[in-house]
Structure formats: C-alpha cells, structure tokens
Amino acid sequence: MTTSFPPRIGGTERQRPALKYANPKGECSRIGCNNSLRRAPDGWYGRFCNPCSRLLLEHGDFNTTVPRLKDESIALLYQTTMDVVLDMVRKQDREIAGHAWSIQRCEEYAGRPGMGDPLLALRSDTWLYHHYIHHKLKTQEQAPLDVLLHLVGVVGVTQLGPQYFATPDQMDLFLVKRGLGHGLPSIRVSASGKPAPHGRWSMRRARLLARKLRGDWGLGPQSQGRVAEEVLRRVGRG
Structure with missing residues (x-):
C-alpha cells in the first residue's frame, strides 16, 4: 500500500516558507481548510495559508507532531x-x-x-x-x-x-x-x-x-x- 505524503514545501533561504505557487482564489489549497491566504508582497498568492504552512514547517505533517525522544x-x-x-x-x-x-x-x-x-x-x-x-x-x-x-x-x-x-x-x-x-x-x-x-x-x-x-x-x-x-x-x- 502506498502512502500519500503532503507536498514538501520550502525551497527558500528565508525563515518563512516560499508560498510562491499561484492561487488566484486566495484560498488555502489543503482540503478542509478555509483559511484565507495573505497576499504576498510580489502580488502572488501562496499555496497554503499561514497556519497550514507553519504546521508543515514545524512538524512536517498536518495531523501529527514531531515525535519526542521520551515517547x-x-x-x-x-x-x-x-x-x-x-x-x-x-x-x-x-x-x-x-x-x-x-x-x-x-x-x-x-x-x-x-x-x-x-x-x-x-x-x-x-x-x-x-x-x-x-x-x-x-x-x-x-x-x-x-x-x-x-x-x-x-x-x-x-x-x-x-x-x-x-x-x-x-x-x-x-x-x-x-x-x-x-x-x-x-x-x-x-x-x-x-x-x-x-x-x-x-x-x-x-x-x-x-x-x-x-x-x-x-x-x-x-x-x-x-x-x-x-x-x-x-x-x-x-
């Protein structure tokens, strides 16, 4: 059985993710998320909203957290x-x-x-x-x-x-x-x-x-x- 992982994001030297994928609707592309996207300075919309991007940056997944050594x-x-x-x-x-x-x-x-x-x-x-x-x-x-x-x-x-x-x-x-x-x-x-x-x-x-x-x-x-x-x-x- 194959596992469908969420897309790997980042690819940027900046601290925040590079939300560089065009999304004219200005909505988060993650299914089930209705958070609006903040318009980027260069006029493009991102692929994920800020809360979803932070989840991916901090945990690599939307629904689970990075395991601890004490688990x-x-x-x-x-x-x-x-x-x-x-x-x-x-x-x-x-x-x-x-x-x-x-x-x-x-x-x-x-x-x-x-x-x-x-x-x-x-x-x-x-x-x-x-x-x-x-x-x-x-x-x-x-x-x-x-x-x-x-x-x-x-x-x-x-x-x-x-x-x-x-x-x-x-x-x-x-x-x-x-x-x-x-x-x-x-x-x-x-x-x-x-x-x-x-x-x-x-x-x-x-x-x-x-x-x-x-x-x-x-x-x-x-x-x-x-x-x-x-x-x-x-x-x-x-």
Missing part, C-alpha cells in the same frame, strides 16, 4: 541503539570506525575560531552543520563519546523505526530537532547591533542537515541487526 517506543529504540553502539566502541568494532572519524572531524571543526558565532553560521552548509555540534562539544561541554552516542541514537531511531513518522519531512525534522536540539540561526542583526536569536527551522536547511546527520551517524547493516535483536530481547523481557 515510549522511540525511547526504547534510542536507548538500545546507544547501548549497542557503546558496546561496539568498547570492543573497537570496525563498523563504528566511521563514527569515530566523524567525531574527530567535529572536534577539529569545533576548535576553529568563530565556529560558535551565529553570524558566521551560514558561511557554508558544512559550517552550519558543525556550528550546532560545536554547541554540544564546547558550549555545553559534552564529552565527544556522549555526542557520538546521542547522534547515532537519534539517527538509529529513523532507520529502525520509520513507521513512527508520518512523512519524510517529519523524519528530517526529528533528526535536526532531537539530534541537534536547537532552531536555526537568524542572521539578521537587531537595532542594537547584536545578533538576532536563533529562530525556527526552514525545511530546506532541515533536509540538508538531516542528510549530513544520516551520512555521519547512520548505522551499518551489522549494527542495525544487533540493535533490532536487542530491542526484541528487551521487549520480550519486559
């Missing part, structure tokens, strides 16, 4: 993944060698001048990615191993429990919100000359960062098998 099924997968990977680290298993290299690279980037400055966060996609991991390693002073386990655990949830997510966008939002733990920086400067506070995620950047997280912290076939077996053992024991 029972998610928590079991998350904790089991971290436990299995920690055991593999202790045994110096070859399959987690890529994770070891990734955390070493993150530590190197975290030591670069200005990495924690939100005004520099959008220097490049790679800089943005390491800006958030810098926050964990330097600002919060988390141990590199703890950061590694957390990120692998969050990515592992999406690999082993895709049924817990309503849409691909919601899965990407889960990775960045629960993995990195903060909204994206707004690079605007306030009237006082200070950087503006970190703002909401844009879907384009959420997808970009989620792709980087999966590349660095994804579980290999052997690791996935070990986690799945351990989950079944713990469920049976419970």
